Amino acid sequence: MQFDELQKIWDSQNNRPMYVIREEALHQKILAKGRKAGKTANISEWILIFSGLLAGGIIVVFDLMDDGGNIFSYIAIVLFLMIAMYSGVNRMLRKKRKIDFERSMLGDLEHALSIAEYQVSLSKGMFYGFWPATFALSLLSLILSDKPIWYSIVFGLLFVGVSYISRWEHRCYVRRRDELKVLKKKLTEEPQL
Amino acid sequence: MDNKKQLDIFDLWINEFKPLLFKVVRAYAFTSNDQDDLFQEISIQIWRSIPNFKEKSKVSTWLYRVALNVALNWKRKHKKHEEGRQSLQHVEHILEHSEEEIDERLDWLYHEITKLDKIDRSITLLMLDGFSYKEMAEILGISESNIGVKIHRIKKHLTEQSQKPEHHAI
Numbered sequence: 286m287q288f289d290e291l292q293k294i295w296d297s298q299n300n301r302p303m304y305v306i307r308e309e310a311l312h313q314k315i316l317a318k319g320r321k322a323g324k325t326a327n328i329s330e331w332i333l334i335f336s337g338l339l340a341g342g343i344i345v346v347f348d349l350m351d352d353g354g355n356i357f358s359y360i361a362i363v364l365f366l367m368i369a370m371y372s373g374v375n376r377m378l379r380k381k382r383k384i385d386f387e388r389s390m391l392g393d394l395e396h397a398l399s400i401a402e403y404q405v406s407l408s409k410g411m412f413y414g415f416w417p418a419t420f421a422l423s424l425l426s427l428i429l430s431d432k433p434i435w436y437s438i439v440f441g442l443l444f445v446g447v448s449y450i451s452r453w454e455h456r457c458y459v460r461r462r463d464e465l466k467v468l469k470k471k472l473t474e475e476p477q478l
Numbered sequence: 479m480d481n482k483k484q485l486d487i488f489d490l491w492i493n494e495f496k497p498l499l500f501k502v503v504r505a506y507a508f509t510s511n512d513q514d515d516l517f518q519e520i521s522i523q524i525w526r527s528i529p530n531f532k533e534k535s536k537v538s539t540w541l542y543r544v545a546l547n548v549a550l551n552w553k554r555k556h557k558k559h560e561e562g563r564q565s566l567q568h569v570e571h572i573l574e575h576s577e578e579e580i581d582e583r584l585d586w587l588y589h590e591i592t593k594l595d596k597i598d599r600s601i602t603l604l605m606l607d608g609f610s611y612k613e614m615a616e617i618l619g620i621s622e623s624n625i626g627v628k629i630h631r632i633k634k635h636l637t638e639q640s641q642k643p644e645h646h647a648i
Contacts, residue, residue, distance in 0.1 A: 286641060288633050291587060291606075291636055292606065294584055295587060298497065298581070299497050302496055302497055303500050303576055304513075304574060304575060305573070305574045307574065308489070311518075311572045312485070314518055314521075314572060315488075315518075389617060390543070390546055390547055390550065390600065390619055391618060391620055393547045393619075394550075397551065471597040471598075472618065472619075473624075475627065
């Protein structure tokens with residue numbers, strides 16, 4: 286078969302739509318999905334802000350109960366508050382961000398890739414640096430404050446849980462970034478004739 | 479832009495350009511559930527894109543750009559349905575297959591297109607829908623010469639596939 290014939294087969298579908306759209310259901314889905322997307326982002330951002338504030342707040346309460354903390358607890362408070370602040374700033378930036386529909390496919394891929402690279406480096410930093418440091422400081426602070434041993438055990442278990450989630454998140458971002466890299470390579474490569 | 483105006487434009491675009499959207503859906507999603515899901519994702523992005531449309535390009539070019547970008551990044555969120563964790567009866571479908579007679583040759587062509595990688599699928603759809611190299615370069619963001627080479631290769635591949643003995647019935 287020559288290509289012209291393939292083209293005729295392709296064109297034959299233009300006057301015969303392959304699906305029927307249920308318009309009313311589509312309208313409802315679009316409005317509902319739009320609302321849901323905003324809600325999901327909102328909830329995850331608030332969870333991060335709240336967790337940072339709560340964790341920092343708990344250490345402050347411990348310090349107050351002990352009539353003052355130690356250097357490790359102060360640093361841990363600052364780090365947890367930084368997480369909350371970071372999440373708050375990210376939320377503000379998301380709200381300001383305008384969806385850019387002017388991009389080409391390559392532009393869209395590059396944009397997605399730059400976000401993916403950022404997420405990979407951020408999650409790597411969180412997994413290997415930020416979380417271990419914050420938990421180590423908090424743990425040292427707990428040990429030095431003469432709290433019962435189960436405080437430290439609970440805190441340790443919490444660290445294991447967060448590390449597991451953080452590692453899983455990092456792997457997801459790496460997979461996504463690698464997928465995008467392959468797509469970009471495929472799009473921009475100059476094929477050999 | 480108020481909601482009423484946005485909805486009017488949306489309905490107009492969806493009705494006028496549904497064949498274009500269906501082609502993208504069929505080339506990138508294979509099961510009925512996935513086709514429905516991808517169509518919804520594309521529709522949502524089209525809806526959101528309406529206030530940004532400045533009439534610098536044709537509506538068809540704009541819609542192809544939005545639809546292909548969504549298709550390329552689309553994830554199968556409803557995989558759980560296929561795995562049987564949730565009953566399919568509870569999934570509300572937007573698309574229903576029309577009662578038109580199935581064209582086996584068109585089915586075969588779609589089958590061949592879905593065997594291509596994601597990028598080549600986009601190029602094939604644009605090529606078959608008669609977009610110029612310039613328009614394709616604008617949608618894809620790569621040079622016209624690169625597109626020319628890729629199209630040459632795709633045309634050759636599809637023609638060769640159609641000439642294989644097992645496809646003589648087509």
